[in-house]
Amino acid sequence: MSRILIIDDEPSVRRALRRVLEKFGHEVDEAGDGAAGAILCASVHPDLVITDVIMPKMNGIDATKLIRESNPNVRILAISGGGNFEEQSYKPEAITTSAYLAAAERAGADSVMTKPFDRAELMERVDALLALKR
Numbered sequence: 001m002s003r004i005l006i007i008d009d010e011p012s013v014r015r016a017l018r019r020v021l022e023k024f025g026h027e028v029d030e031a032g033d034g035a036a037g038a039i040l041c042a043s044v045h046p047d048l049v050i051t052d053v054i055m056p057k058m059n060g061i062d063a064t065k066l067i068r069e070s071n072p073n074v075r076i077l078a079i080s081g082g083g084n085f086e087e088q089s090y091k092p093e094a095i096t097t098s099a100y101l102a103a104a105e106r107a108g109a110d111s112v113m114t115k116p117f118d119r120a121e122l123m124e125r126v127d128a129l130l131a132l133k134r
Contacts, residue, residue: 007037034063078104081115
């Protein structure tokens, strides 16, 4: 299948995404921040990058810009929960989430998704992005 790079500072998110993607036959690499992700992307040449937007060290917006400059053909899916990871405070339609994801699109992301999302929604988006020719 395809090679997919996951960039997310939350190990549990990376593990969950990896399990789903590998179940569907994809080869998966992981990075814990945008800087590490941009470096890894240059060496593994993935077909798709899934990057969180809000991360320490280098955020997903800056990582998207770097990745897009060095690899204009890679597809990029930006994901964000707006930094609200506790169930009580999570608001998927929060203006901050929309603003972060809009910034990711302006930086070069091909598509965006709000966390949380289910496996079917993820795979539908992944399949659509992998079908695109840049």
